[in-house]
Amino acid sequence: MIYLLEDDDSIRKLVLYTLESQGYQAEGFSAPSAFWQAMRTQLPQLILLDVMLPEEDGLTVLKKLRGSGHTMPVILLTAKNTEYDRVLGLDQGADDFISKPFGMMELLARIRAVLRRTTPEKKTPEYCVGPLRVIPAQRQAQVNGQDILLTHKEFDLLLCLAEQQGRVLTRDQLMDRVWGIEADRENRTLDVHIRTLRVKLGEAGSLIETVRGIGYKMGAHA
Numbered sequence: 069m070i071y072l073l074e075d076d077d078s079i080r081k082l083v084l085y086t087l088e089s090q091g092y093q094a095e096g097f098s099a100p101s102a103f104w105q106a107m108r109t110q111l112p113q114l115i116l117l118d119v120m121l122p123e124e125d126g127l128t129v130l131k132k133l134r135g136s137g138h139t140m141p142v143i144l145l146t147a148k149n150t151e152y153d154r155v156l157g158l159d160q161g162a163d164d165f166i167s168k169p170f171g172m173m174e175l176l177a178r179i180r181a182v183l184r185r186t187t188p189e190k191k192t193p194e195y196c197v198g199p200l201r202v203i204p205a206q207r208q209a210q211v212n213g214q215d216i217l218l219t220h221k222e223f224d225l226l227l228c229l230a231e232q233q234g235r236v237l238t239r240d241q242l243m244d245r246v247w248g249i250e251a252d253r254e255n256r257t258l259d260v261h262i263r264t265l266r267v268k269l270g271e272a273g274s275l276i277e278t279v280r281g282i283g284y285k286m287g288a289h290a
Contacts, residue, residue: 069093069094069095069110069111069112069113070087070092070093070094070095070112070113070114070115070116070179071094071095071096071097071103071106071107071112071114071115071116072084072087072094072095072096072097072115072116073096073097073100073103073115073116073117073118073121073126073129074096074097074098074116074118074145075098075099075118075120075121075122076118077098079145079168080096080098081096082172083096083116083172083175084096086172086175086176087176087179090176092179095112098122099121099122099123100121100122100123100124100129101123103129107138111138111140112140113140113141113183113187114140114141114142114143114179114182114183115133115140115141115142115143116142116143116145116175116179117129117130117142117143117144117145117162118144118145118146119144119145119146119147119157120146120147126144126145126146127156127157127160130142130144130157130160130161130162131160131161133161134160134161140186141163141164141182141183141185141186142161142162142163143162143163143164143165143166143178143179143182144157144162144164144165144166145166145168145170146165146167146168147167147168163182163185163186164178164181164182166178192204192205195227195230195231195233197230197233197272197275197286197287197288198272198275198288199211199212199271199272200230200269200272200275201213202226202227202230204227207223209223209226209269211269211270211271211272212271216268216269217268218265218268221246221247221261222261222264222265222268224245224246225242225246225258225261225262225265226265226269228242228245228246229242229276229284229285229286230286232285232286233285233286233287233288234285234286234287234288235285236279236282236283236284236285237283237284237285238282238283239258239282239283239284240283241283242258242283242284243257243258246258246261262276262278262284274287275287
């Protein structure tokens with residue numbers, strides 16, 4: 069969610085239309101009182117903040133935001149373009165500064181840049197069990213640092229087991245996750261893939277344990 073605090077109706081409507089057309093959720097406010105009320109209900113991911121506002125100016129709003137511990141990025145929108153105003157806004161805790169009049173493409177580029185800088189990068193988990201390392205982001209498996217060549221289904225099966233290390237997964241659960249709910253439960257596809265996986269993983273193959281009458285699990289030690 070992006071909040072826009074802008075008292076100019078035409079600018080507010082244009083910015084909101086542009087943001088929503090680009091897939092962003094956005095809400096606009098013409099006065100700080102409405103903005104503060106919304107802040108009590110939902111916190112935005114980013115705030116676009118006009119400097120010249122009724123009730124209280126944007127720099128005061130920004131100071132209150134930072135003083136109350138809110139850390140979401142703020143981009144100041146203002147007709148003022150002096151170095152003093154820019155420095156003052158940045159010193160108050162603004163993440164960027166864009167002068168009016170501005171183009172919508174420039175605004176979108178600034179928003180994307182600020183979000184890239186301020187949004188923590190999500191790290192895809194990796195799974196390490198003994199000598200085995202499973203890297204989902206790269207669809208890669210390694211044993212003692214050496215890449216293991218797996219088919220698509222072999223990797224999916226290994227990943228299911230690694231994600232649930234120590235937990236027994238039934239045959240049906242594994243079939244559903246790797247082959248889909250329409251897969252034939254009566255054939256030996258799962259057993260064949262397990263056997264092939266064990267061979268390809270070498271010394272790490274013993275990590276895949278058979279739980280008789282139930283299914284398989286990824287053990288803790290090879």
